[in-house]
Amino acid sequence: MTRNDIKELIMEIIADIDEDADFDSLKPDQPLRDQLDLDSMDFLDIVMELRKRHKLQIPEEDYPQLASLDSCVNYLEPLLKDA
Protein backbone atom coordinates (compact mmCIF):
# COMPACT_ATOMS: atom_id res chain seq x y z
CA MET A 1 0.00 0.00 0.00
CA THR A 2 1.15 3.52 -0.73
CA ARG A 3 1.05 6.23 1.88
CA ASN A 4 -2.01 7.60 0.21
CA ASP A 5 -3.77 4.21 0.23
CA ILE A 6 -3.12 3.95 3.95
CA LYS A 7 -4.52 7.41 4.51
CA GLU A 8 -7.65 6.47 2.56
CA LEU A 9 -7.96 3.26 4.55
CA ILE A 10 -7.83 5.05 7.89
CA MET A 11 -10.36 7.64 6.78
CA GLU A 12 -12.65 4.92 5.49
CA ILE A 13 -12.52 3.12 8.84
CA ILE A 14 -13.20 6.36 10.72
CA ALA A 15 -16.10 7.17 8.42
CA ASP A 16 -17.66 3.83 9.40
CA ILE A 17 -17.28 4.72 13.07
CA ASP A 18 -18.60 8.25 12.70
CA GLU A 19 -20.47 9.14 9.54
CA ASP A 20 -20.42 12.82 10.45
CA ALA A 21 -16.63 12.98 10.58
CA ASP A 22 -15.43 16.03 8.69
CA PHE A 23 -12.23 15.15 6.84
CA ASP A 24 -12.01 18.36 4.80
CA SER A 25 -10.57 20.43 7.59
CA LEU A 26 -8.54 17.61 9.10
CA LYS A 27 -4.93 18.51 9.83
CA PRO A 28 -2.90 15.33 9.27
CA ASP A 29 -0.25 16.22 11.82
CA GLN A 30 -2.70 17.04 14.63
CA PRO A 31 -4.32 14.47 16.97
CA LEU A 32 -7.40 12.83 15.45
CA ARG A 33 -9.01 12.64 18.88
CA ASP A 34 -9.37 16.41 19.25
CA GLN A 35 -10.37 17.13 15.68
CA LEU A 36 -12.93 14.37 15.14
CA ASP A 37 -14.22 13.85 18.65
CA LEU A 38 -12.95 10.27 18.81
CA ASP A 39 -12.75 8.50 22.16
CA SER A 40 -10.63 5.56 23.29
CA MET A 41 -13.34 3.08 22.21
CA ASP A 42 -13.10 4.51 18.67
CA PHE A 43 -9.36 3.86 18.58
CA LEU A 44 -10.02 0.29 19.66
CA ASP A 45 -12.40 0.00 16.69
CA ILE A 46 -9.61 1.13 14.36
CA VAL A 47 -7.27 -1.50 15.81
CA MET A 48 -9.89 -4.23 15.42
CA GLU A 49 -10.75 -3.19 11.90
CA LEU A 50 -7.09 -3.23 10.84
CA ARG A 51 -6.76 -6.72 12.26
CA LYS A 52 -9.89 -7.84 10.47
CA ARG A 53 -9.01 -6.37 7.12
CA HIS A 54 -5.24 -6.80 7.05
CA LYS A 55 -4.45 -9.33 9.79
CA LEU A 56 -2.44 -6.65 11.56
CA GLN A 57 -1.72 -7.20 15.24
CA ILE A 58 -1.16 -3.86 16.90
CA PRO A 59 0.07 -4.28 20.49
CA GLU A 60 -1.48 -2.02 23.09
CA GLU A 61 1.79 -0.17 23.69
CA ASP A 62 1.71 0.96 20.05
CA TYR A 63 -1.79 2.50 20.24
CA PRO A 64 -0.31 6.00 20.74
CA GLN A 65 1.20 5.65 17.23
CA LEU A 66 -2.33 5.96 15.86
CA ALA A 67 -2.78 9.46 17.29
CA SER A 68 -2.71 11.51 14.09
CA LEU A 69 -3.27 10.69 10.43
CA ASP A 70 0.43 11.22 9.72
CA SER A 71 1.58 9.05 12.61
CA CYS A 72 -0.85 6.30 11.49
CA VAL A 73 0.67 6.35 8.02
CA ASN A 74 4.23 6.33 9.34
CA TYR A 75 3.49 3.46 11.65
CA LEU A 76 1.48 1.38 9.19
CA GLU A 77 3.60 1.94 6.08
CA PRO A 78 6.19 -0.78 6.79
CA LEU A 79 3.49 -3.11 8.12
CA LEU A 80 1.30 -2.76 5.03
CA LYS A 81 4.00 -2.54 2.37
CA ASP A 82 2.91 -5.85 0.81
CA ALA A 83 -0.80 -5.36 1.29
Next chain:
Amino acid sequence: MCVDHDKLSDNYDVIIIGSGLGGLTTANRLAYCGHRVLLLEFHHQLGGLATWFKRRGHIFDISLHGFPYGMVKTCKKYWNREIMQSIVQLKNIVFDNPQFSLRTTFTREDFTSILRNYFKIPQTTLDRFFTTVAGMNFYDDQSMTTRELFDQFFPGRTDVHRLLMEPITYANGSTLDDPAITYGIVFSNFMNKGVYTFEGGTDKLIRMMTDELTKSGVTICTNAKVDRIIVEDKKVRGIVTRGKTISARAVVSNSGITNTIYDLVGREGFSDDFLEKADAIRVNNSSCQVYFGIKKDSVIKDAGDLLFTSASPRFDSEELLDLHTRSKTFSIYYPKTRPGHDRHTIVASMNSRFDDWSLMDEATYKEQKKRLIDRTLIDLERYFPGVREKIDWMEAATPKTFKRYTLHTLGTSFGTKFEGLDVSRSLYKEIAGLFHVGSVGIIMSGWLGAINYGVIVANDADGFLRSATAQ
Protein backbone atom coordinates in the same frame (compact mmCIF):
# COMPACT_ATOMS: atom_id res chain seq x y z
CA MET B 1 -32.93 -19.21 17.63
CA CYS B 2 -31.67 -21.25 20.60
CA VAL B 3 -30.05 -24.56 19.77
CA ASP B 4 -30.81 -27.72 21.77
CA HIS B 5 -28.06 -28.76 24.09
CA ASP B 6 -27.66 -32.18 22.43
CA LYS B 7 -27.31 -30.59 18.97
CA LEU B 8 -24.23 -28.56 19.88
CA SER B 9 -21.00 -29.27 17.96
CA ASP B 10 -17.93 -30.56 19.74
CA ASN B 11 -15.84 -27.61 18.71
CA TYR B 12 -16.06 -23.83 18.23
CA ASP B 13 -13.44 -21.12 17.80
CA VAL B 14 -14.59 -19.41 20.96
CA ILE B 15 -17.09 -20.13 23.71
CA ILE B 16 -18.76 -17.36 25.71
CA ILE B 17 -20.01 -18.39 29.16
CA GLY B 18 -22.96 -16.23 30.16
CA SER B 19 -25.21 -13.82 28.31
CA GLY B 20 -25.11 -10.64 30.38
CA LEU B 21 -24.67 -7.47 28.32
CA GLY B 22 -20.91 -8.04 28.44
CA GLY B 23 -21.15 -11.62 27.16
CA LEU B 24 -23.72 -10.75 24.49
CA THR B 25 -21.55 -7.94 23.17
CA THR B 26 -18.36 -10.00 23.10
CA ALA B 27 -20.25 -12.74 21.24
CA ASN B 28 -21.57 -10.30 18.68
CA ARG B 29 -18.19 -8.66 18.09
CA LEU B 30 -16.32 -11.94 17.75
CA ALA B 31 -18.87 -13.24 15.24
CA TYR B 32 -18.46 -9.97 13.34
CA CYS B 33 -14.72 -10.67 13.27
CA GLY B 34 -15.45 -13.96 11.56
CA HIS B 35 -15.11 -16.49 14.38
CA ARG B 36 -17.40 -19.45 15.11
CA VAL B 37 -18.98 -18.43 18.40
CA LEU B 38 -20.95 -20.48 20.93
CA LEU B 39 -22.86 -18.59 23.64
CA LEU B 40 -23.93 -20.65 26.65
CA GLU B 41 -26.36 -19.29 29.23
CA PHE B 42 -27.36 -20.94 32.49
CA HIS B 43 -30.77 -19.24 32.68
CA HIS B 44 -33.61 -19.88 30.21
CA GLN B 45 -33.53 -16.22 29.20
CA LEU B 46 -30.67 -14.15 27.78
CA GLY B 47 -29.57 -10.81 29.27
CA GLY B 48 -28.21 -11.65 32.72
CA LEU B 49 -29.14 -8.78 35.04
CA ALA B 50 -30.60 -6.94 32.05
CA THR B 51 -33.78 -8.87 32.58
CA TRP B 52 -37.54 -8.71 33.16
CA PHE B 53 -40.39 -10.90 34.28
CA LYS B 54 -44.11 -11.05 33.60
CA ARG B 55 -46.95 -11.32 36.12
CA ARG B 56 -50.67 -10.86 35.45
CA GLY B 57 -50.14 -8.78 32.35
CA HIS B 58 -47.41 -6.67 33.97
CA ILE B 59 -43.84 -6.64 32.74
CA PHE B 60 -41.29 -5.74 35.42
CA ASP B 61 -37.83 -4.50 34.46
CA ILE B 62 -34.99 -5.32 36.84
CA SER B 63 -32.14 -3.03 35.81
CA LEU B 64 -33.73 -0.49 33.50
CA HIS B 65 -33.58 2.55 35.77
CA GLY B 66 -31.29 4.70 33.71
CA PHE B 67 -28.00 4.73 31.87
CA PRO B 68 -25.77 7.48 30.44
CA TYR B 69 -26.05 9.03 26.98
CA GLY B 70 -22.94 7.15 25.87
CA MET B 71 -25.25 4.17 25.22
CA VAL B 72 -26.44 5.87 22.03
CA LYS B 73 -23.05 5.75 20.33
CA THR B 74 -22.17 2.38 21.84
CA CYS B 75 -25.38 0.70 20.66
CA LYS B 76 -25.04 2.20 17.21
CA LYS B 77 -21.48 0.98 16.78
CA TYR B 78 -21.65 -2.42 18.44
CA TRP B 79 -25.28 -3.43 17.93
CA ASN B 80 -27.42 -1.65 15.39
CA ARG B 81 -29.24 1.52 14.49
CA GLU B 82 -32.68 0.24 15.51
CA ILE B 83 -31.45 -0.47 19.02
CA MET B 84 -29.88 2.97 19.17
CA GLN B 85 -33.11 4.60 18.03
CA SER B 86 -35.07 3.23 20.99
CA ILE B 87 -32.94 5.09 23.51
CA VAL B 88 -34.87 7.99 25.06
CA GLN B 89 -34.20 10.48 27.83
CA LEU B 90 -35.72 10.35 31.33
CA LYS B 91 -36.20 14.00 32.10
CA ASN B 92 -37.62 14.01 35.60
CA ILE B 93 -35.20 12.87 38.25
CA VAL B 94 -36.42 13.61 41.75
CA PHE B 95 -34.53 13.82 45.05
CA ASP B 96 -36.46 13.82 48.29
CA ASN B 97 -34.79 13.56 51.67
CA PRO B 98 -34.64 15.50 54.96
CA GLN B 99 -31.85 17.70 53.55
CA PHE B 100 -33.45 18.73 50.25
CA SER B 101 -36.23 18.06 47.78
CA LEU B 102 -35.68 18.90 44.15
CA ARG B 103 -36.23 17.87 40.58
CA THR B 104 -33.51 17.76 37.91
CA THR B 105 -32.67 16.52 34.42
CA PHE B 106 -29.37 15.24 35.84
CA THR B 107 -27.31 17.12 33.28
CA ARG B 108 -24.27 19.24 33.94
CA GLU B 109 -26.19 22.39 33.04
CA ASP B 110 -29.03 21.68 35.41
CA PHE B 111 -26.79 20.39 38.18
CA THR B 112 -24.64 23.50 37.94
CA SER B 113 -27.63 25.75 38.24
CA ILE B 114 -29.03 23.79 41.20
CA LEU B 115 -25.69 23.75 42.98
CA ARG B 116 -25.26 27.47 42.38
CA ASN B 117 -28.77 28.73 43.13
CA TYR B 118 -30.08 26.24 45.68
CA PHE B 119 -26.90 25.11 47.42
CA LYS B 120 -25.13 28.46 46.96
CA ILE B 121 -21.86 27.03 45.69
CA PRO B 122 -19.74 29.60 43.79
CA GLN B 123 -19.56 29.11 40.03
CA THR B 124 -15.75 28.97 40.07
CA THR B 125 -15.81 26.03 42.52
CA LEU B 126 -18.32 24.23 40.31
CA ASP B 127 -16.28 24.81 37.18
CA ARG B 128 -13.18 23.47 38.89
CA PHE B 129 -15.07 20.45 40.24
CA PHE B 130 -16.62 19.50 36.91
CA THR B 131 -13.33 19.96 35.08
CA THR B 132 -11.53 17.81 37.65
CA VAL B 133 -13.96 14.89 37.49
CA ALA B 134 -14.28 15.06 33.70
CA GLY B 135 -10.51 14.76 33.37
CA MET B 136 -10.25 11.56 35.40
CA ASN B 137 -8.94 8.38 33.77
CA PHE B 138 -8.85 4.84 35.09
CA TYR B 139 -5.05 4.73 34.90
CA ASP B 140 -4.67 7.90 37.01
CA ASP B 141 -3.58 7.80 40.62
CA GLN B 142 -6.29 6.05 42.63
CA SER B 143 -5.17 6.94 46.13
CA MET B 144 -7.63 9.80 46.54
CA THR B 145 -11.07 8.70 47.76
CA THR B 146 -14.36 10.22 46.72
CA ARG B 147 -14.75 11.49 50.29
CA GLU B 148 -11.47 13.38 49.95
CA LEU B 149 -12.54 14.74 46.58
CA PHE B 150 -15.79 16.07 48.03
CA ASP B 151 -14.06 17.47 51.12
CA GLN B 152 -11.66 19.31 48.88
CA PHE B 153 -14.37 21.04 46.85
CA PHE B 154 -17.35 21.13 49.22
CA PRO B 155 -15.95 20.89 52.78
CA GLY B 156 -18.60 20.17 55.41
CA ARG B 157 -21.44 20.23 52.88
CA THR B 158 -23.07 16.90 53.64
CA ASP B 159 -26.08 18.00 51.59
CA VAL B 160 -23.94 18.50 48.48
CA HIS B 161 -22.11 15.23 49.11
CA ARG B 162 -25.48 13.51 49.22
CA LEU B 163 -26.70 15.04 45.97
CA LEU B 164 -23.50 14.01 44.22
CA MET B 165 -23.06 10.56 45.74
CA GLU B 166 -26.46 9.00 46.41
CA PRO B 167 -27.37 8.32 42.76
CA ILE B 168 -23.96 6.83 42.06
CA THR B 169 -24.18 4.56 45.10
CA TYR B 170 -27.44 3.21 43.70
CA ALA B 171 -25.98 2.96 40.21
CA ASN B 172 -22.92 0.90 41.11
CA GLY B 173 -22.68 0.28 44.84
CA SER B 174 -19.67 2.54 45.31
CA THR B 175 -19.19 4.52 48.50
CA LEU B 176 -17.30 7.63 49.62
CA ASP B 177 -14.34 5.37 50.39
CA ASP B 178 -13.87 4.10 46.83
CA PRO B 179 -11.28 5.74 44.55
CA ALA B 180 -12.30 9.21 43.38
CA ILE B 181 -11.49 8.24 39.78
CA THR B 182 -14.28 5.64 39.74
CA TYR B 183 -16.67 8.34 40.89
CA GLY B 184 -15.36 10.88 38.40
CA ILE B 185 -15.68 8.56 35.42
CA VAL B 186 -19.20 7.35 36.16
CA PHE B 187 -20.55 10.74 37.31
CA SER B 188 -19.14 12.50 34.23
CA ASN B 189 -20.73 9.88 31.98
CA PHE B 190 -24.15 10.79 33.39
CA MET B 191 -23.52 14.54 33.50
CA ASN B 192 -22.77 14.51 29.79
CA LYS B 193 -26.40 14.63 28.73
CA GLY B 194 -28.50 13.14 31.50
CA VAL B 195 -30.22 9.83 32.13
CA TYR B 196 -31.60 7.59 29.39
CA THR B 197 -33.78 4.52 29.11
CA PHE B 198 -34.77 1.97 26.51
CA GLU B 199 -38.22 2.56 25.06
CA GLY B 200 -39.99 -0.76 24.71
CA GLY B 201 -38.38 -2.23 27.81
CA THR B 202 -35.63 -4.72 28.53
CA ASP B 203 -37.50 -7.55 26.81
CA LYS B 204 -37.48 -5.61 23.55
CA LEU B 205 -33.77 -4.80 23.85
CA ILE B 206 -32.79 -8.41 24.48
CA ARG B 207 -35.06 -9.60 21.66
CA MET B 208 -33.35 -7.17 19.27
CA MET B 209 -29.90 -8.23 20.46
CA THR B 210 -30.81 -11.90 20.06
CA ASP B 211 -31.95 -11.23 16.49
CA GLU B 212 -28.67 -9.47 15.78
CA LEU B 213 -26.67 -12.38 17.21
CA THR B 214 -28.62 -14.81 15.08
CA LYS B 215 -27.85 -12.71 12.02
CA SER B 216 -24.17 -12.64 12.97
CA GLY B 217 -24.19 -16.44 13.14
CA VAL B 218 -23.69 -16.93 16.88
CA THR B 219 -24.85 -20.32 18.17
CA ILE B 220 -26.93 -19.70 21.29
CA CYS B 221 -27.84 -22.29 23.89
CA THR B 222 -29.84 -21.46 27.04
CA ASN B 223 -30.40 -23.66 30.10
CA ALA B 224 -26.75 -24.50 29.64
CA LYS B 225 -24.79 -24.02 32.80
CA VAL B 226 -21.05 -24.36 32.35
CA ASP B 227 -19.61 -26.42 35.19
CA ARG B 228 -15.95 -26.27 34.37
CA ILE B 229 -13.39 -24.60 32.15
CA ILE B 230 -10.83 -27.11 30.88
CA VAL B 231 -7.22 -25.97 31.19
CA GLU B 232 -4.13 -27.93 30.11
CA ASP B 233 -0.54 -26.68 30.29
CA LYS B 234 -1.73 -23.18 31.18
CA LYS B 235 -3.85 -23.10 28.01
CA VAL B 236 -7.61 -23.13 27.77
CA ARG B 237 -9.02 -26.17 25.90
CA GLY B 238 -12.77 -25.84 26.27
CA ILE B 239 -15.60 -26.24 28.74
CA VAL B 240 -17.94 -28.81 30.23
CA THR B 241 -21.67 -28.09 30.21
CA ARG B 242 -24.18 -30.56 31.60
CA GLY B 243 -21.81 -33.46 31.08
CA LYS B 244 -20.85 -32.47 27.54
CA THR B 245 -17.29 -31.42 26.68
CA ILE B 246 -16.89 -28.77 24.00
CA SER B 247 -13.48 -27.64 22.84
CA ALA B 248 -12.45 -24.16 21.74
CA ARG B 249 -9.28 -22.18 21.23
CA ALA B 250 -10.55 -19.38 23.44
CA VAL B 251 -13.10 -19.06 26.24
CA VAL B 252 -14.61 -15.80 27.45
CA SER B 253 -16.32 -16.00 30.82
CA ASN B 254 -19.12 -13.58 31.63
CA SER B 255 -19.65 -15.40 34.88
CA GLY B 256 -18.44 -13.31 37.84
CA ILE B 257 -14.66 -12.90 38.04
CA THR B 258 -14.54 -14.70 41.40
CA ASN B 259 -16.85 -17.47 40.11
CA THR B 260 -14.63 -17.86 37.06
CA ILE B 261 -11.43 -18.21 39.08
CA TYR B 262 -12.64 -20.38 41.95
CA ASP B 263 -15.60 -22.35 40.57
CA LEU B 264 -14.97 -22.72 36.85
CA VAL B 265 -11.16 -23.06 36.73
CA GLY B 266 -10.25 -23.80 40.36
CA ARG B 267 -7.37 -22.44 42.43
CA GLU B 268 -4.99 -25.10 41.08
CA GLY B 269 -5.03 -23.39 37.68
CA PHE B 270 -3.32 -20.22 38.92
CA SER B 271 0.00 -18.94 40.24
CA ASP B 272 0.32 -17.87 43.88
CA ASP B 273 0.88 -14.26 42.89
CA PHE B 274 -2.31 -14.19 40.89
CA LEU B 275 -4.30 -15.90 43.63
CA GLU B 276 -3.09 -13.36 46.13
CA LYS B 277 -4.59 -10.61 43.99
CA ALA B 278 -7.76 -12.59 43.33
CA ASP B 279 -8.26 -13.33 47.03
CA ALA B 280 -8.16 -9.61 47.73
CA ILE B 281 -11.12 -8.88 45.45
CA ARG B 282 -14.10 -7.38 47.25
CA VAL B 283 -17.41 -7.94 45.49
CA ASN B 284 -19.97 -5.17 45.52
CA ASN B 285 -23.22 -5.25 47.42
CA SER B 286 -26.38 -6.96 46.25
CA SER B 287 -29.90 -5.52 46.02
CA CYS B 288 -33.47 -5.81 47.17
CA GLN B 289 -36.33 -4.81 44.93
CA VAL B 290 -40.07 -4.49 45.37
CA TYR B 291 -42.29 -4.66 42.29
CA PHE B 292 -45.74 -3.05 42.15
CA GLY B 293 -48.19 -3.57 39.29
CA ILE B 294 -51.00 -1.04 38.82
CA LYS B 295 -54.42 -2.39 37.75
CA LYS B 296 -55.17 -2.33 34.06
CA ASP B 297 -57.42 0.71 33.87
CA SER B 298 -55.99 2.63 36.77
CA VAL B 299 -53.79 5.64 36.25
CA ILE B 300 -51.17 7.24 38.48
CA LYS B 301 -50.08 10.85 38.23
CA ASP B 302 -46.70 11.77 36.81
CA ALA B 303 -44.48 12.21 39.86
CA GLY B 304 -41.17 11.84 38.03
CA ASP B 305 -39.33 8.99 36.35
CA LEU B 306 -36.70 8.15 38.92
CA LEU B 307 -37.07 9.11 42.58
CA PHE B 308 -34.14 9.04 44.98
CA THR B 309 -35.88 9.02 48.33
CA SER B 310 -34.65 8.77 51.87
CA ALA B 311 -35.89 9.44 55.38
CA SER B 312 -32.38 9.19 56.77
CA PRO B 313 -31.11 12.56 58.09
CA ARG B 314 -27.75 12.21 56.32
CA PHE B 315 -26.30 10.21 53.46
CA ASP B 316 -24.45 7.19 54.77
CA SER B 317 -23.57 4.21 52.58
CA GLU B 318 -23.95 1.86 55.57
CA GLU B 319 -27.48 3.11 56.12
CA LEU B 320 -28.24 2.44 52.44
CA LEU B 321 -27.20 -1.18 52.88
CA ASP B 322 -29.07 -1.85 56.09
CA LEU B 323 -31.86 -4.41 56.13
CA HIS B 324 -34.16 -1.68 57.42
CA THR B 325 -32.80 1.13 55.27
CA ARG B 326 -35.02 4.17 54.93
CA SER B 327 -33.42 4.97 51.58
CA LYS B 328 -34.64 3.64 48.25
CA THR B 329 -35.17 4.59 44.64
CA PHE B 330 -38.48 4.33 42.87
CA SER B 331 -38.52 3.84 39.12
CA ILE B 332 -41.90 4.71 37.72
CA TYR B 333 -42.77 3.07 34.42
CA TYR B 334 -45.56 4.99 32.71
CA PRO B 335 -47.26 3.71 29.55
CA LYS B 336 -44.62 5.62 27.54
CA THR B 337 -42.07 2.99 28.65
CA ARG B 338 -43.73 0.31 26.51
CA PRO B 339 -45.87 2.12 23.96
CA GLY B 340 -48.88 -0.04 23.15
CA HIS B 341 -48.67 -2.01 26.36
CA ASP B 342 -50.15 0.90 28.33
CA ARG B 343 -49.53 -0.22 31.87
CA HIS B 344 -48.01 1.40 34.93
CA THR B 345 -45.51 -0.42 37.08
CA ILE B 346 -43.26 0.74 39.90
CA VAL B 347 -39.98 -0.83 40.95
CA ALA B 348 -38.35 0.13 44.25
CA SER B 349 -34.64 -0.67 44.56
CA MET B 350 -32.41 -0.78 47.59
CA ASN B 351 -28.80 -1.73 48.08
CA SER B 352 -28.46 -4.76 50.31
CA ARG B 353 -26.02 -7.19 51.92
CA PHE B 354 -26.15 -10.84 50.94
CA ASP B 355 -25.48 -12.16 54.43
CA ASP B 356 -28.30 -10.19 56.01
CA TRP B 357 -30.70 -12.35 53.98
CA SER B 358 -28.87 -15.61 53.33
CA LEU B 359 -28.48 -16.48 57.00
CA MET B 360 -32.21 -16.26 57.80
CA ASP B 361 -34.22 -19.43 58.29
CA GLU B 362 -37.05 -20.01 55.85
CA ALA B 363 -39.82 -18.60 58.05
CA THR B 364 -37.86 -15.45 58.94
CA TYR B 365 -36.95 -14.94 55.30
CA LYS B 366 -40.60 -15.05 54.26
CA GLU B 367 -41.63 -12.72 57.07
CA GLN B 368 -38.84 -10.24 56.30
CA LYS B 369 -39.77 -10.17 52.63
CA LYS B 370 -43.34 -9.36 53.60
CA ARG B 371 -42.16 -6.57 55.89
CA LEU B 372 -39.94 -5.19 53.16
CA ILE B 373 -42.97 -4.95 50.88
CA ASP B 374 -45.04 -3.29 53.63
CA ARG B 375 -42.37 -0.68 54.41
CA THR B 376 -41.87 0.08 50.76
CA LEU B 377 -45.58 0.50 50.16
CA ILE B 378 -45.82 3.01 53.01
CA ASP B 379 -42.98 5.01 51.45
CA LEU B 380 -44.56 4.80 48.02
CA GLU B 381 -47.80 6.24 49.34
CA ARG B 382 -45.99 9.43 50.26
CA TYR B 383 -45.54 10.06 46.54
CA PHE B 384 -48.74 8.45 45.27
CA PRO B 385 -51.43 8.88 47.92
CA GLY B 386 -54.00 6.08 47.72
CA VAL B 387 -51.88 3.99 45.36
CA ARG B 388 -52.48 0.92 47.54
CA GLU B 389 -55.99 0.59 46.11
CA LYS B 390 -54.67 0.56 42.56
CA ILE B 391 -52.08 -2.16 43.00
CA ASP B 392 -52.89 -5.70 41.88
CA TRP B 393 -49.44 -7.27 42.15
CA MET B 394 -46.65 -6.97 44.72
CA GLU B 395 -43.53 -9.03 44.95
CA ALA B 396 -40.02 -8.71 46.39
CA ALA B 397 -36.57 -9.86 45.33
CA THR B 398 -33.65 -10.16 47.74
CA PRO B 399 -29.91 -10.82 47.40
CA LYS B 400 -30.79 -14.53 47.39
CA THR B 401 -32.93 -13.97 44.30
CA PHE B 402 -30.07 -12.22 42.49
CA LYS B 403 -27.68 -14.99 43.44
CA ARG B 404 -30.10 -17.69 42.23
CA TYR B 405 -30.51 -16.12 38.80
CA THR B 406 -26.92 -15.06 38.10
CA LEU B 407 -24.87 -17.42 40.32
CA HIS B 408 -22.74 -14.38 41.24
CA THR B 409 -20.68 -14.55 44.45
CA LEU B 410 -22.76 -13.05 47.28
CA GLY B 411 -25.41 -12.11 44.73
CA THR B 412 -23.38 -9.05 43.71
CA SER B 413 -25.38 -6.55 41.70
CA PHE B 414 -22.46 -4.51 40.44
CA GLY B 415 -19.49 -6.85 40.14
CA THR B 416 -16.42 -5.93 42.13
CA LYS B 417 -14.58 -3.00 43.65
CA PHE B 418 -11.71 -1.38 41.73
CA GLU B 419 -9.13 -4.15 42.27
CA GLY B 420 -11.28 -6.63 40.28
CA LEU B 421 -10.52 -4.82 37.02
CA ASP B 422 -6.83 -5.65 37.06
CA VAL B 423 -7.49 -9.31 37.87
CA SER B 424 -10.06 -9.53 35.10
CA ARG B 425 -7.64 -7.90 32.65
CA SER B 426 -4.75 -10.20 33.54
CA LEU B 427 -6.54 -13.55 33.47
CA TYR B 428 -5.22 -14.39 30.01
CA LYS B 429 -1.64 -13.95 31.22
CA GLU B 430 -2.25 -16.87 33.59
CA ILE B 431 -4.18 -19.07 31.21
CA ALA B 432 -3.66 -18.50 27.50
CA GLY B 433 -6.96 -18.08 25.70
CA LEU B 434 -9.06 -17.43 28.80
CA PHE B 435 -10.71 -14.04 29.14
CA HIS B 436 -13.20 -12.49 31.52
CA VAL B 437 -15.91 -9.99 30.64
CA GLY B 438 -18.49 -8.51 32.98
CA SER B 439 -18.95 -6.03 35.78
CA VAL B 440 -15.63 -5.32 37.46
CA GLY B 441 -13.80 -2.37 38.95
CA ILE B 442 -16.92 -0.18 39.37
CA ILE B 443 -16.24 1.59 36.06
CA MET B 444 -16.91 -1.49 33.95
CA SER B 445 -20.36 -2.04 35.38
CA GLY B 446 -23.81 -0.85 34.47
CA TRP B 447 -25.29 -1.36 31.03
CA LEU B 448 -22.84 1.00 29.30
CA GLY B 449 -19.80 -0.27 31.20
CA ALA B 450 -20.67 -3.92 30.55
CA ILE B 451 -21.24 -3.38 26.81
CA ASN B 452 -18.07 -1.34 26.34
CA TYR B 453 -16.08 -3.88 28.32
CA GLY B 454 -17.55 -6.54 26.01
CA VAL B 455 -15.97 -4.71 23.07
CA ILE B 456 -12.61 -4.34 24.80
CA VAL B 457 -12.49 -8.04 25.67
CA ALA B 458 -13.62 -9.05 22.17
CA ASN B 459 -10.60 -7.15 20.86
CA ASP B 460 -8.31 -9.11 23.21
CA ALA B 461 -9.88 -12.44 22.27
CA ASP B 462 -9.79 -11.66 18.54
CA GLY B 463 -6.12 -10.69 18.82
CA PHE B 464 -5.45 -13.98 20.56
CA LEU B 465 -7.46 -16.10 18.10
CA ARG B 466 -5.51 -14.62 15.22
CA SER B 467 -2.14 -15.05 16.92
CA ALA B 468 0.27 -17.93 16.47
CA THR B 469 -0.29 -19.31 19.99
CA ALA B 470 -3.95 -19.94 19.25
CA GLN B 471 -3.38 -22.02 16.14
